[in-house]
Amino acid sequence: QVQLQESGPGLLKPSETLSLTCTISGYSISSGYYWGWIRQPPGKGLEWIGSISRSGTTYYSPSLQSRVTISVDTSKNQFSLKLSSVTAADTALYYCATQTGYYSFDYWGQGTLVTVSS
């Protein structure tokens, strides 16, 4: 079974760039699927950030597109998220997930909390 684990700094200052990595086990990222990032502000709902295919084609939420970069590293079986110019509004639990058919998120990581504060 596919397992995912997010990692990265938990505290950022405003205007910095958020960088998170999702490490996959139990499946080779180069074998297929899509790989997505979703976030959840404390006490609020889920928001899709963006996704990437095994070949590196990216798909971003229109509301975050100008600040988001998602990349894949097949050699490390990882994919990554960068979100630039963060503000307090970017404080959230960030999840990575698989999308076997793109349209749904089948397996999720446990999530990592990122707090933006001066």
Add this chain to the structure above:
Amino acid sequence: QSALTQPPSASGSPGQSVTISCTGTSSDVGGYNYVSWYQQHPGKAPKLMIYEVTKRPSGVPDRFSGSKSGNTASLTVSGLQAEDEADYYCCSYAGSNNLVFGAGTKLTVL
């Protein structure tokens, strides 16, 4: 795109059935058969319960079912059990490779 509309809360007694709605537009829910539902217990990651409107992943009890009519999708939980108490989120494809979630519904088992 705007978040899909879900009722903030829903409730039912053990053994009863409860239905949670998810309303969008013809550009998302109504335009594609790509609605999924997620269950999230406090402090846990979401879990996929329904995909492509009506399909259940392996391991999800058949007490959970999905449907769609027009721009509104629904999740029905039959034979409510205590462990069904959780937050539920719908998600729809919105065209142009975009995905949009609902605001979530807190299901309480009375």
